[in-house]
Amino acid sequence: MVDPVLSAVREYCLLAWMWIRSSMVYRTSFVTMAVGQFLITMLDFLAILVMFSNVEVLGGFGLGQVAFLYGVSGFCLGAADLLVGNVERLGRRIRDGSLDAMLIRPVPTLIQVCADEFQLRRVGRLAQACMVLGLGSTTAGIDWSPGDAGLLALTLLSGTAIFCSVFIVFASFQFITQDASEVANAFTYGGNTLTQYPLTIFPKEIIKAVTFIIPLAFVNWYPCLHILGRPDPLDLPGWTQFVSPLVATVSAAVTGCVWRLGIRNYRSTGS
Amino acid sequence: MISRLMLYAVVAKLSFQRFSTYRAATAAGVFTNTVFGVIISYTYIALWRQHPMLGGYDQADALTYAWLGQSLLMTVALFGGGFQDELAERVRKGDIAIDLYRPVHVQTWWLVADLGRAAFQLLARGIPPTLFGAFLFHLRFPSSPLTWIWFLVSVFLAVLVSFGYRYLVALSAFWLVDSRGVDYLVGVSAMFMSGMTLPIVVFPGWLAGVAHGLPFAATIQAPIDVFLGVHTGADLAASMAVQAGWAAVLLAVGHVVTGLATRKVVVAGG
């Protein structure tokens, strides 16, 4: 069970590394693009700062705490975008036949689709999220304990996995139709935008939707509630704040099934 | 002259029709706009609850702003979806040489095509999100029919401004190896400085000053303010004059740059 996963990870890393080396040939271009991405994503956080120049709290959360939520969510989306962002090109690959070229190779198709054209410059966005996370960690009034730090690390991993799942599941719809690919954005970037804010600003229905239907709330909200020491607006049992890794694992399993179903459908119907 | 106008009308119509064939993509886009509209609405509700009458808007104004922003997003092609990728691609490939030798002015051609596109997207991606928003939240609609007319004029001017700077970005492909970086940079700046991310009226003084010194504000903040009836009388005229001014300047610069590009192509031999 572990062996194919490990070999898949190895193959992914080897391919991604090839692309990194290839892009390093144009080093100045890479640096400018990465820095550009960093600055540009800073504009996004600027909006939050502008909001807080007008108010003290949003949904009961102060700037530091919102920055913390924003940082975790941004990190997870940024990491997911870096690792599997290319999966949204699936439709294009089907159209131009490059998916077929991948099917005849001895590497799992999902790995190829994600690693192909790996763009290290996306790390610029990730760096911005780290910076905001750092800012939030120090100004949110958190009484840091080793347990909190461990929970944060685990959350960053789990959240990334959850976002990766969302990316891949919605991209899988392109096996059936390539025209409606924009719907994915509503859940990936929309999901990120939603989780940037404390969920207390949303009505209970929406919080339930992102808890039970598409588990985006487990990317940052529930674990952060624990770290920030804030009460849960839905009053769910305390262990909800620790199950992000479990949610991530289940999401990954579901994603694997959906993807395999998509490939099987493609191979059964032709394009 | 008349035949030239007829030609442009046909170009606009064909562009409109072309975009109307992307039915699934349009539906998907409306869905995405609606989702973002909902998220932003609750953000603004929280914001305005803490600070009522922020920026001179009440909550209904703010929510209307959020939904109109989402509705106008594709019309003014704030973050892609317009002609600029196509044009930049033609420049990169060199096909643009053919266009420059034609007796039709390149800039006008693309402008008219873009207007056709904008018209379609105003209808197909502009109306549905606003209706959804009105259904879900309490929005403010203009009381006087005249305001609607001024709004449409303002949107038209916004599209001109948007075309103006997108055209220049696309033409940068003549001189830059990869204009995609510029395209991205301008796109993201536009998202913020147009008032799309947050209304400019909410910006701190110095930032609002920066925003008003850039053309992007004329694409989102300006037409929405007209819709909300923020400006009346002389203020309204002034606001639209600013939009028109930006449009004129950007189109004029575009005209000059087209000339420079033509010369480059002719001299370099394509």
Added chain:
Amino acid sequence: MSEAIVDVDELSRTFVVHRRVGATRRRRRTEVKAVRNLSFRIQRGEMVGYIGPNGAGKSTTIKMLTGILVPTSGRLRVAGVNPSTDRLRLARQIGVVFGQRTTLWWDLPLRDSFALLRRIYDISTDRYRHNLGTLTELLDLTDLLDVPVRQLSLGQRMRGDIAAALLHDPKILYLDEPTIGLDIVSKARLREFLRRINSAQDVTVLLTTHDLVDIEQLCKRVMVIDSGRLVYDGSLNDLQSVGGASRTLVVDLAEPTEPLRVEGADVTRVDGPRQWLRFPADASAAPLVADIAARYALADLSIHEPAIEDVITRLYEHERPSRA
């Protein structure tokens, strides 16, 4: 009896196509049988031609053999493996060249594409160096290694694709219309290369093509597919005698003349100074040309090879009645 490297038994593939029919534009579901009950075996080391008109099912067959497409029914084994269920295992044994699309990376230099493939196929450093060296030399790619694939000409790109397909020493090479769009010189060089790898390295080759000359030059065995059915599987010579194919000599005379009377050829069409003469495919055109040139003023001439459609039509005319 040695096990065939490709073993196909009653292979079928049906596509469901939704068409909007009639004035009401209702969607009607029709089934298209792209491949019907295909059966054949290919032994290790063979070079087989696979021909048929457009839409006959050639590409569909290749897709099933490579695992891209799953058959609707029938049995299929390639290199001892079932492509539908063991695609990843099979992938190491096969190399594919798609004529119209490239398997290389568009924006990368050729060298980088090969380096990526090395990682993908997990080729050892020694093996990689050896194969890359041999292939670049044989396919004349040494000067092109640093050129981005998008800047290569069609012929150069095709050679790159072939090198890419052979880098990992596959047992089988599939070529889907590899000579399409190439000039005569490139075609000849490509054919020479294929002959060499087939004999020297024992690579089994399945070549689909529209060009009968490819078959003539390369394949002892040819399979003809039409409307999804295998209508012929044997030697090319027999095919042409069964098909009774003829070639066409198109002559442009200096001025319009009465239909030419030439021994060994029939005039099928006259259009002003141009005349079309049909003669048997296995006969040489040289005596005909000499004869015509001696007696008439010739402005220009060309020879048209038999179209596959002609061969196949003739094939059907010779079919046994028991075949439905």
